[in-house]
Amino acid sequence: MRIAVVAPSCPLKREAAEAVQALVRERGDCELVIHPQCFLSDGHFAGSDEERLAALRDVMADDSFDAVWVARGGYGSNRIAEAALLDLPEAAASKIYMGYSDAGFLLAGFHKAGLDVAWGPMPQDIVRSGGAQAVHRALDWIVRRDPAALEPALDGPAMAFNITVLSNLLGTALEPDFTGVDLLLEDVGEHLYRIDRAMFHVSASPAVQKVRRIRLGRVSDIIANDPDFGTDEGAIVEQWCARSGITFGGRADIGHDAANRVVPFPRGKR
């Protein structure tokens, strides 16, 4: 099993790359090829749009890779996601693609294009406390589809998104078909008023209203509201579900942390 790592948004830290390579050597069940593009830097991004796109398209078209693993989140994969899907080579369809957070723009578009995508931990997660377990969990899914890596309450087709990322892809060419899926949501580093505003937007979407239900993962590192917002993220999501006629299915085991689980998207039509 050969796995390519590219960085469609922000640069991968050298120490994270080295730690993940050491972990992979210890596992002995796969080979990780970290594309040099991961270490480029161009303002906010891991190289220019052209450089990030070229690296992504390179590994997608390379038959020797069985998986494309997004190095990390941040911001920027939306800037190249549509272009990455043009004239898809056959080799692109024989791989699994994994990432989360900002990589949700890619997951959405790649799913829509009929590729095999999964929400799950990324190489840079290794720098988190307990991050080695997160990286093992991702690789357990990529290498041998180990069910222990999965979000534990999955019981049908599901997708997972960061709330803010989802809000920003609705109505764009990347918007997937949510019909009948469990939509697992999470967020990090936002004020609660922003979560409330984004959930207003997300839950009002006719596309999102086709889900089977919404389940809420962790909303971590919430930025303090002044004054106190008056409610919490669970009540916010439950309320917007109620207002828009979406079933709220309770909490989910995903988030911006080392406990983040894998959520494979249903395979879309090519």
Place this chain on the structure above:
Amino acid sequence: MRIAVVAPSCPLKREAAEAVQALVRERGDCELVIHPQCFLSDGHFAGSDEERLAALRDVMADDSFDAVWVARGGYGSNRIAEAALLDLPEAAASKIYMGYSDAGFLLAGFHKAGLDVAWGPMPQDIVRSGGAQAVHRALDWIVRRDPAALEPALDGPAMAFNITVLSNLLGTALEPDFTGVDLLLEDVGEHLYRIDRAMFHVSASPAVQKVRRIRLGRVSDIIANDPDFGTDEGAIVEQWCARSGITFGGRADIGHDAANRVVPFPRGKR
């Protein structure tokens, strides 16, 4: 001319209310009735959804008011905007509605319902440096449609929105018809990566792509990006316009500041 002030999002500061009343007394050309709801507090909001909605609907239905002036921005008008438009009383159609920032949710929905709305300064702007001029500018438009209050380069139908607010109302019941309008945008207190992400979302909207052109007001109090984003707000908006086939019409004289000008929306169909 009787003007009602209500607070559909966050509470109005007492000192702002007093300063605006003093300014109005000095002008002598209008009477300002500040609804007691403006000073309520319920978590983030100026009273519960029910209290804010009741105050807004009260003044909309009151024939003795010629204008409804939104006290301030913040967050929360989206939570009551749709309900405010149900069973519109006839008296609601004989008024002008003014505000900006978060009040854009109301402007959008009220415009869509055929009401007379305008982007412009709000009572709480008086606490800004030079804020008295902003308040005079708003009143000059509300009371006597003084053309000197207008954004100076308007030359046809126009609308103005905060980028983040606009991004969050697209696809909702509040989304107005942008066909043929100059769309003036501004923002405040965001990272440039968020402006870039929101412009990706806004410019991808088929509804927004019907505008005549986009013009960019001020993007103020930008939160530092680490590392430096690599470009500025003007280049960001110009680039997303180019990518989505929208004409970029240059800069506009609006923003979260005392120089913010008035942008009347075209009168929608009732």
